[in-house]
Amino acid sequence: GNSVTQMEGPVTLSEEAFLTINCTYTATGYPSLFWYVQYPGEGLQLLLKATKADDKGSNKGFEATYRKETTSFHLEKGSVQVSDSAVYFCALRMGGGYNKLIFGAGTRLAVHP
Amino acid sequence: SAVISQKPSRDICQRGTSLTIQCQVDSQVTMMFWYRQQPGQSLTLIATANQGSEATYESGFVIDKFPISRPNLTFSTLTVSNMSPEDSSIYLCSVEGDQPYNEQFFGPGTRLTVL
Numbered sequence: 001g002n003s004v005t006q007m008e009g010p011v012t013l014s015e016e017a018f019l020t021i022n023c024t025y026t027a028t029g030y031p032s033l034f035w036y037v038q039y040p041g042e043g044l045q046l047l048l049k050a051t052k053a054d055d056k057g058s059n060k061g062f063e064a065t066y067r068k069e070t071t072s073f074h075l076e077k078g079s080v081q082v083s084d085s086a087v088y089f090c091a092l093r094m095g096g097g098y099n100k101l102i103f104g105a106g107t108r109l110a111v112h113p
Numbered sequence: 114s115a116v117i118s119q120k121p122s123r124d125i126c127q128r129g130t131s132l133t134i135q136c137q138v139d140s141q142v143t144m145m146f147w148y149r150q151q152p153g154q155s156l157t158l159i160a161t162a163n164q165g166s167e168a169t170y171e172s173g174f175v176i177d178k179f180p181i182s183r184p185n186l187t188f189s190t191l192t193v194s195n196m197s198p199e200d201s202s203i204y205l206c207s208v209e210g211d212q213p214y215n216e217q218f219f220g221p222g223t224r225l226t227v228l
Contacts, residue, residue: 101146
């Protein structure tokens with residue numbers, strides 16, 4: 001079946017460090033891919049998305065590129081801030097009117113000054 | 114994007130009781146979703162609720178345990194029935210945005226603790 005695998009956390013970084021959170025997927029078809037972020041005590045917010053192969057989603061300095069050949073959608077940021085500390089979820093949704101989001105396990109990021 | 118509110122934001126309940134969670138959206142939406150996030154885990158879809166039809170439940174979730182109402186295009190409720198400590202979770206409502214990307218937007222969640 002369809003699934004999402006994320007690198008395990010927690011990821012601990014110093015401020016201004018480079019961030020990569022790995023995400024790979026298994027899908028029968030061509031899904032849309034998403035990164036959601038959950039800040040402490042808050043609900044999920046859509047961070048970025050990509051709907052087809054080679055698309056790059058970007059927002060707030062974060063980027064992720066839809067790689068069909070490696071079935072990956074890794075999240076990157078060049079210089080993290082303390083305010084980026086949160087849990088990050090990779091998710092996919094199949095097309096054809098199928099609306100269900102399938103989430104990865106989530107990766108907790110802690111950024112220290 | 115849609116602005117979604119949920120009530121209550123949190124609750125502590127006794128085993129065997131039921132809790133109804135409300136989800137209100139600031140615009141009319143066709144599809145609403147209810148997710149569960151168990152402690153330290155990812156999100157799992159409970160059911161999809163379209164206005165005017167019965168909710169569609171995912172494998173492992175049944176209507177008797179999680180009855181859902183969808184009386185109009187801006188409101189839905191999820192009831193957690195006959196609760197046990199295993200029902201302690203965050204319950205999130207989400208809605209589908211406009212075409213073409215049909216993004217899903219999430220409410221702030223209801224944190225439920227069952228004693």
